[in-house]
Amino acid sequence: DTGVSQDPRHKITKRGQNVTFRCDPISEHNRLYWYRQTLGQGPEFLTYFQNEAQLEKSRLLSDRFSAERPKGSFSTLEIQRTEQGDSAMYLCASSLQRDSGGYTFGSGTRLTVV
């Protein structure tokens, strides 16, 4: 297990299309987080899961966004009817609930909506 994997690394889509991203966390990590980052800004929290339960969602997560972690392992983030403002880097991270240690982030999925 080499870390957090995200797929795809890059996605270009036309406005109005739906896109789905996948995150595979470190296997023993029970917490999984999604963040969004635009150019020149720090990552912004979107949502997080503890096992399969989605425990918190940011107000940034509009109705067009949905995230799942069906078996408490990998997670998907779907954006419906994409808009140009959705263009960003989408980052996934995982951690252990019982550990004060840091998150491990993936390399992210860069979404460009044209």
Next chain:
Amino acid sequence: DAKTTQPPSMDCAEGRAANLPCNHSTISGNEYVYWYRQIHSQGPQYIIHGLKNNETNEMASLIITEDRKSSTLILPHATLRDTAVYYCIVQGYGNKLVFGAGTILRVKS
């Protein structure tokens, strides 16, 4: 909102120590200080964290003032590969990370 204040940018000469300051005057007793860095086009990388005591690992040292209102991340011998955005984050145990704008560290030869 982020609970920390960092300078927007700093320069450091290659081979010298890089000292990155962070103010967190409203930190509460059960909150940790975390440092991450982000190299261009990659995800953030955990560096170090601490509660009250100074901490050291293979990457860096973290110095936390006695009143816990500020801290300094020290990279003892900066290299060009340490050029990155460095984020200082105050986080309660089990809470999510809230990132600010960070400090852009430029290491120059």
